[in-house]
């Protein structure tokens with residue numbers, strides 16, 4: 437393990453993106469989100485994604501310096517195409533459009549289709565919350581083999597289809613940020629466990645024979661790859677299916693199928709609903725009501741085996757405080773990051789990791 441200052445990780449990501457030909461703005465948006473994910477405690481969506489992005493670039497699945505283009509635009513309803521561009525740019529531009537439209541109309545339903553990986557969805561919820569808006573995000577993942585088995589299924593049929601809800605709070609910090617994969621653990625968490633040589637939690641993974649295992653290697657064996665288990669039994673499995681249908685089918689985006697999984701890419705589609713509280717009771721009233729309610733929930737007696745009752749978003753907030761001066765990166769990931777810098781002709785970028 438090495439402890440690396442977030443500024444140096446940020447610089448590493450910017451330099452690798454520049455190696456791929458990204459503009460400074462694009463490189464900064466990518467670095468902001470990836471390092472932000474590490475700071476939030478989600479290493480699965482942090483700088484460890486860089487090798488996958490470099491691979492997407494080399495295979496011409498990821499196009500640099502793209503912008504969203506409108507496909508549908510009727511004011512409060514808009515759909516954008518992400519042109520297989522960096523999801524950090526596509527997510528940012530789509531969310532800016534949703535914020536602007538929600539301020540004009542009180543609410544906006546905005547879709548993004550055909551974007552390369554849009555990373556940690558909470559990042560887009562936080563962008564809305566900073567602007568004073570509440571937001572709901574349904575996301576699917578397509579373009580590669582499915583990773584998650586449906587309830588009662590022994591093999592994978594969908595991606596880790598994330599769902600997110602954010603509500604504005606005091607200042608820049610959301611009052612609530614529920615941001616989750618609909619699998620029990622995110623795929624990146626199995627990768628992180630494999631790289632660290634540690635087991636995954638009980639009852640989160642099936643091996644290639646459909647048996648429950650804690651060995652993350654089960655997820656990476658070809659051709660009989662295992663599957664992540666959907667969260668929340670039949671209810672979580674249902675939410676994952678709804679993310680696929682609202683986040684992609686409704687928008688004309690790529691839905692998981694025998695055909696779409698052969699593209700060897702990481703496509704995300706996202707349906708977001710942004711709501712301006714100023715059009716209803718006002719932001720201050722919402723924040724006051726939300727904080728009073730959250731305090732009431734927090735005051736629940738703590739169950740045996742637990743130490744406290746946390747609200748969605750609190751673990752990420754604490755992680756940001758703890759990691760402000762350094763993020764631990766394991767040796768396998770460091771090796772992959774060094775190799776990725778070489779592939780795009782900027783081996784010196786790896787000096788940021790020393």
Ligand SMILES: NC(=O)c1ccc[n+]([C@@H]2O[C@H](COP(=O)([O-])OP(=O)(O)OC[C@H]3O[C@@H](n4cnc5c(N)ncnc54)[C@H](O)[C@@H]3O)[C@@H](O)[C@H]2O)c1
Nearest residue numbers: 555556557577596598613614615616617622746747748749
């Ligand atoms: N782009 C994609 O394709 C994609 C796919 C899947 C997941 N993701 C991202 O992966 C990240 C990780 O997802 P995850 O499901 O592993 O997250 P997680 O399980 O760590 O957290 C899920 C939610 O539960 C909350 N939470 C965590 N511990 C808690 C506790 N003890 N008490 C109360 N609340 C708690 C968190 O604040 C968060 O809102 C997310 O940011 C998600 O957006 C992205």
